[in-house]
Each structure stands twice: as C-alpha cells, then as structure tokens.
Amino acid sequence: MxxxxxxxxxxxxxxxxxxxxxxxxxxxxxxxxxxxxxxxxxxxxxxxxxxxxxxxxxxxxxxxxxxxxxxxxxxxxxxxxxxxxxxxxxxxxxxxxxxxxxxxxxxxxxxxxxxxxxxxxxxxxxxxxxxxxxxxPKSTEIVAMPNSAVKSVHDLAGKKIAITATNTICDTLTKSVMRDNGVDYNGVQWVSIPFPQIGTAVKRGDVDAGFLTEPFITQSAKVNGTVEIIDTASGGTKxxxxxxxxxxxxxxxxxxxxxxxxxxxxxxxxxxxxxxxxxxxxxxxxxxxxxxxxxxxxxxxxxxxxxxxxxxxxxxxxxxxxxxxxxxxxxxxxxxxxxxx
Structure with a gap:
C-alpha cells in the first residue's frame, strides 16, 4: 500500500x-x-x-x-x-x-x-x-500530536495532512473517513512526505496531521509521541x-x-x-x-x-x-x- x-x-x-x-x-x-x-x-x-x-x-x-x-x-x-x-x-x-x-x-x-x-x-x-x-484494524491511521488542535476527524478540514503522494491509498482512505464523518476534505492541503519522515514532520509542526501505516504508527508513537486521530481502516473502508x-x-x-x-x-x-x-x-x-x-x-x-x-x-x-x-x-x-x- x-x-x-x-x-x-x-x-x-x-x-x-x-x-x-x-x-x-x-x-x-x-x-x-x-x-x-x-x-x-x-x-x-x-x-x-x-x-x-x-x-x-x-x-x-x-x-x-x-x-x-x-x-x-x-x-x-x-x-x-x-x-x-x-x-x-x-x-x-x-x-x-x-x-x-x-x-x-x-x-x-x-x-x-x-x-x-x-x-x-x-x-x-x-x-x-x-x-x-x-x-x-489500526493498520492505517491519521495521527497528530497530543497537544495539537486536531483532536478528531472533525478537526481535519482545511488542515495540512502528510501523505506519501496524492492519488494513492493514503489520501483515498483519508478522504473516505472524512466523508463518512461529514467532514469536507476539499480544502485539505496534502503534503508529500515519505512514511519514515511523517511522524517527525507532525512533531515539528510542519503538518497538522499525517497518514501512517505500520510499523510507522507504533514507531512514531514511541519516538515522536504521536497519537491516533482515527483508524482509516474503519467504517466504509473496513x-x-x-x-x-x-x-x-x-x-x-x-x-x-x-x-x-x-x-x-x-x-x-x-x-x-x-x-x-x-x-x-x-x-x-x-x-x-x-x-x-x-x-x-x-x-x-x-x-x-x-x-x-x-x-x-x-x-x-x-x-x-x-x-x-x-x-x-x-x-x-x-x-x-x-x-x-
């Protein structure tokens, strides 16, 4: 993926x-x-x-x-x-x-x-x-920092979200969970960053949130302190x-x-x-x-x-x-x- x-x-x-x-x-x-x-x-x-x-x-x-x-x-x-x-x-x-x-x-x-x-x-x-x-379950997630303004999927509208590239499973799953939760994804600024660097970019504040897969989810939580905002393998994308x-x-x-x-x-x-x-x-x-x-x-x-x-x-x-x-x-x-x- x-x-x-x-x-x-x-x-x-x-x-x-x-x-x-x-x-x-x-x-x-x-x-x-x-x-x-x-x-x-x-x-x-x-x-x-x-x-x-x-x-x-x-x-x-x-x-x-x-x-x-x-x-x-x-x-x-x-x-x-x-x-x-x-x-x-x-x-x-x-x-x-x-x-x-x-x-x-x-x-x-x-x-x-x-x-x-x-x-x-x-x-x-x-x-x-x-x-x-x-x-x-929990294999693909949107993550952010605990002190971020992004606390839930409803806070993602208009935000900078790190993904590896557009028109990949990253933005597709993210759009899907946003839509399922009634959140407008059209104003999102997608920022292309390789998976190993996304957690660090979130921690630095370069982006508001990031799409991660495993083992980067677990690794970033341990190294950068990122937390799950939403499991993108849920709802319509389970x-x-x-x-x-x-x-x-x-x-x-x-x-x-x-x-x-x-x-x-x-x-x-x-x-x-x-x-x-x-x-x-x-x-x-x-x-x-x-x-x-x-x-x-x-x-x-x-x-x-x-x-x-x-x-x-x-x-x-x-x-x-x-x-x-x-x-x-x-x-x-x-x-x-x-x-x-």
Whole structure:
C-alpha cells in the first residue's frame, strides 16, 4: 500500500533477499504497511521448465505487505518454480507504476489506486497478477500530536495532512473517513512526505496531521509521541483492499506460465505469513525497529488470490471521489489465478 523507499536495484542470489518497508486468498489478520529491506534466498531450483521468461524484475516498496514476497525469496519458492527475481525499489506506488509503464520491470507492487487511475486514463492495459493486502484494524491511521488542535476527524478540514503522494491509498482512505464523518476534505492541503519522515514532520509542526501505516504508527508513537486521530481502516473502508501486484497485458498474455509460477510462489508464501513469528524478525532487521515495537505492531491482512467482487470496492470509491471518470470492471483486469503447488 505504501510508499517510502530507495531507488536502487538488487538481484536475488541463492540466499535471496528480504525487503520490508494496503480476495479469496489466504489471509493473516493483523494490520499495517511498514518498512522493509533485503536478504538472501536459500532455496534450490526445481521444476519451472518451460517458463516463457525465467528471469523477471519486480518493483517493490519498503512496506510490510510485501512480506510474503520476501518470504518467497528467502525460502526459495520462486526458485522452486524455476523463476529468478530481481527487485527494483520504488519510492511510491506511482513511482512503482511508472517503472512498469516504462518497461523497467515486468511486475509492479503498488497500492491499487495508481493502477486504476492509469487504467482510467487509458495509459496502459493493466492486469492484476496477485493480491497483497487489506487494511486491518489500526493498520492505517491519521495521527497528530497530543497537544495539537486536531483532536478528531472533525478537526481535519482545511488542515495540512502528510501523505506519501496524492492519488494513492493514503489520501483515498483519508478522504473516505472524512466523508463518512461529514467532514469536507476539499480544502485539505496534502503534503508529500515519505512514511519514515511523517511522524517527525507532525512533531515539528510542519503538518497538522499525517497518514501512517505500520510499523510507522507504533514507531512514531514511541519516538515522536504521536497519537491516533482515527483508524482509516474503519467504517466504509473496513478490510479495504490496499495493495497488489500488477503487470501489463502484453506480458501476462505472452508469459502465462511465468505469471502462474509467480502466483504459486506467492500463494505458498502468503500461507506461511500467517505465522506472525516469521514477520516480526523482518521488521526488526529491515524496518530498523526494536523487538518491542515489532511485537506491538498491528499487521495488515495478507492476501494472495484476487477476488473481483472484493477488489471492485477500490475503483468504485475512486469514482465517487472523482479520481476516475467512469466505472471500471475489475473482473476484466484480473488474470487467471494459480493456486499453491
């Protein structure tokens, strides 16, 4: 879902690489999108013969919802499918999408919003290959300082609110909870700041409030003293689909076996991600938080298989806000789903 990273590339070797930083797939109930880094892959290659493209590039962001992806690398699930994956870091969902549109990567992880906006503009034939996450309780929040004039969602009208970028899940969820509570969001000044810096900006008074995901919510509360104003994964956006993996139609049509291999590896890793003990060490190592913060972090709901009816909530909400001009039929954007082998 979420956006805050570097811009360098890494290739997964035999030991692989773990980078951490919003369906009917296997889920883990726990919330948040947090920072993550890299590691090595220890799996051996088996099967995967006949893949149209055995080496692919995937753009990612340092968010907790890519944990299953990194577990797939770490445990060799991609290699077992005959697939070699190279990652390219992106600073935001829109940046990740641009890497896909430019041909720099074959698959892009992003919050869903940029994908649908690009589709609505006719910029690309976007296809979804795998789900990533849904917002769980207290996984995405608007935060402020205890002594701030912003005490509730009703105080957000006309304020400066920090988000990673406009037309992402950040402002979409914020607008939704404001509207649900009868608050006008049209006068909000959106300020683009990377997730790791939002808490500090709120504390300094550069902004009145900020949109955060985990583990940044927990970390900022501990370091900066920020407090929750509202849980944006509530009301009309409860269990809202936040992020997934997209590609271009020309790739998915030309490489169906490659796409299926990616999906099988992700499905297997997503099932494994239901064990929280596999996620917390990644936050400690790659989000640079301590054990106590990792233990307190609210994890999001990890997803793998895509469900058109559930995902339809995203473009429908975007259309309501005028972010896209007309209805988008999500079912036409989802490629066939392969299950874990």
């Amino acid at each position: 979420f956006e805050a990273a570097a811009g360098n590339q890494r290739r997964y070797g035999r030991r692989g690489f773990l980078s951490l930083a919003m369906a009917s797939g296997v889920a883990l109930t726990a919330s948040g999108c947090g920072l993550l880094g890299g590691s090595d892959d220890s799996g051996s290659t088996s099967g995967g013969s006949g893949l149209e493209k055995p080496k692919i590039k995937v753009s990612i962001m340092p968010t907790i919802d890519v944990a299953p992806f990194h577990l797939a690398v770490q445990n060799g699930y991609f290699k077992q499918e005959g697939l070699e994956v190279e990652t390219v870091d992106a600073a935001s969902g829109d940046a990740s999408l641009q890497k896909l549109l430019s041909g720099e990567v074959d698959v892009a992880y992003s919050s869903y919003t940029p994908f649908f906006i690009a589709k609505s503009k006719g910029n690309a034939d976007i296809k979804f290959v795998a789900d990533a996450s849904s917002a769980g 269990d809202f689909p936040t992020a997934g993996y997209g590609s271009l139609g020309k790739f998915t049509s030309a490489s169906p076996k490659t796409v299926a291999a990616f999906q099988r590896a992700m499905a297997k890793a997503t099932k494994e991600s239901a064990d929280r003990s596999k996620i917390e060490p990644l936050m400690v190592k790659f989000s640079k938080v301590d054990d106590a913060t990792a233990a307190l972090t609210n994890l999001l709901t990890f997803q793998s298989a895509l469900d058109a009816r559930r995902l339809q909530r995203v473009p429908d909400l975007l259309q309501q806000f005028g972010s896209i001009p007309a209805k988008i039929d999500v079912a036409t954007m989802i490629v066939p789903q392969a299950s874990a082998s």
